[in-house]
Amino acid sequence: MAYRRGFLFICVLSCILAVTTGVHAGGYDAFKGLEGTLRISGGTAHIPVMKALAREVMTRYPAIRITIAGGGSGVGIKQVGEGLVDIGNSGRRPTDQEISAYGLRLHRWAVDGVAAVVHPENPVRSLTSRQVQDIFAGRVTNWKEVGGPDRAIHVFTRDEASGTRHVFWKKALGKGAIRKDADVVPSNGAMKTAVATDPAAIGYISVGYVDETVQALALDGVEPSLENVRSGRYPVARGLYSNTKGQPSALAQAFLDLLFAPEGRRIIASKGYIPADR
The missing domain is CATH 3.40.190.10 (Periplasmic binding protein-like II)
Incomplete structure (x- = not known):
C-alpha cells in the first residue's frame, strides 16, 4: 500500500512538472539563447497581436529582431510558401491545394x-x-x-x-x-x-x-x-492562422508557442479576439 501511495505521488508530481514546464517553455523564456530575425507577413487582422508580442520579445531579448508586414491572407500564404518569410498569417484556412503545394503547417490561435x-x-x-x-x-x-x-x-x-x-x-x-x-x-x-x-x-x-x-x-x-x-x-x-512551411525554425516555433501560452492568450484577448486551443 505504501509503495502504491508513493508511486501515485510520483505520478502526480510528474504531471504537475510536465504541465508547469510546458507553460513555462511556451512563454517568453522559450526565447532564451535564441537570436536572429523572424519574418512575418500576411493577414492584417493578426497585426495588433503580432506587434504586441514582438515588442515584448525584442525588449527582453535584444539579439532577436521580428519584422511584421501585412498584405492580406493570400500574400502571407504565398510568401511563406515561397520561403520569403518564416510565418505567413491568414484570416482563412489555407486551401488543400495551398497546403499541398507549399507543404504548409497550420497554427490556428484565435477566433475572430x-x-x-x-x-x-x-x-x-x-x-x-x-x-x-x-x-x-x-x-x-x-x-x-x-x-x-x-x-x-x-x-x-x-x-x-x-x-x-x-x-x-x-x-x-x-x-x-x-x-x-x-x-x-x-x-x-x-x-x-x-x-x-x-x-x-x-x-x-x-x-x-x-x-x-x-x-x-x-x-x-x-x-x-x-x-x-x-x-x-x-x-x-473565422479562425486566425499563422502558417509555416514545414517544420518551423527554433525562433518561429518559440513565437508560435507563445501564441498558445498564458502570456500570449492574454494579449490575444486584450486585442479583442478569442484565444483558441491547440
Missing part, C-alpha cells in the same frame, strides 16, 4: 468575428442579411431605403486576397456579388479609417479592430460581440 461597420453619425444600427447583401450588390443604393438618411451609400471592400473579405463574402453576403464600383482598401486599419471619415460609408472589419471611431452593425438582430462570436450566435466568424 467580422462586422459590417458604418460612420458613428449614421443612425442605422442593425441590418438584415438580405439588406447587407443588397447594399453590397448595389441593389440598395441610398441609406433611406434601410432606415437611414437620404444619402447615397458609399461601399468599401477589400481585395480578393483578403481573408477578411473571404469570410464576409461567404458568411454575410452568401457568396453574392459586390458592386464593381466599390472602393477597395488594403487592410483592416485602412478600412476603419475610410469608414470613420465618411458619413455615407459602409465596410467591414475584424471585430478586434472595432472602436469608437466606427459603428459595428448587428446582423439579423445579433450584435457582433465577443460573447456572440464565441457562442456561435454571430455567424460571420
Whole structure:
C-alpha cells in the first residue's frame, strides 16, 4: 500500500512538472539563447497581436529582431510558401491545394468575428442579411431605403486576397456579388479609417479592430460581440492562422508557442479576439 501511495505521488508530481514546464517553455523564456530575425507577413487582422508580442520579445531579448508586414491572407500564404518569410498569417484556412503545394503547417490561435461597420453619425444600427447583401450588390443604393438618411451609400471592400473579405463574402453576403464600383482598401486599419471619415460609408472589419471611431452593425438582430462570436450566435466568424512551411525554425516555433501560452492568450484577448486551443 505504501509503495502504491508513493508511486501515485510520483505520478502526480510528474504531471504537475510536465504541465508547469510546458507553460513555462511556451512563454517568453522559450526565447532564451535564441537570436536572429523572424519574418512575418500576411493577414492584417493578426497585426495588433503580432506587434504586441514582438515588442515584448525584442525588449527582453535584444539579439532577436521580428519584422511584421501585412498584405492580406493570400500574400502571407504565398510568401511563406515561397520561403520569403518564416510565418505567413491568414484570416482563412489555407486551401488543400495551398497546403499541398507549399507543404504548409497550420497554427490556428484565435477566433475572430467580422462586422459590417458604418460612420458613428449614421443612425442605422442593425441590418438584415438580405439588406447587407443588397447594399453590397448595389441593389440598395441610398441609406433611406434601410432606415437611414437620404444619402447615397458609399461601399468599401477589400481585395480578393483578403481573408477578411473571404469570410464576409461567404458568411454575410452568401457568396453574392459586390458592386464593381466599390472602393477597395488594403487592410483592416485602412478600412476603419475610410469608414470613420465618411458619413455615407459602409465596410467591414475584424471585430478586434472595432472602436469608437466606427459603428459595428448587428446582423439579423445579433450584435457582433465577443460573447456572440464565441457562442456561435454571430455567424460571420473565422479562425486566425499563422502558417509555416514545414517544420518551423527554433525562433518561429518559440513565437508560435507563445501564441498558445498564458502570456500570449492574454494579449490575444486584450486585442479583442478569442484565444483558441491547440
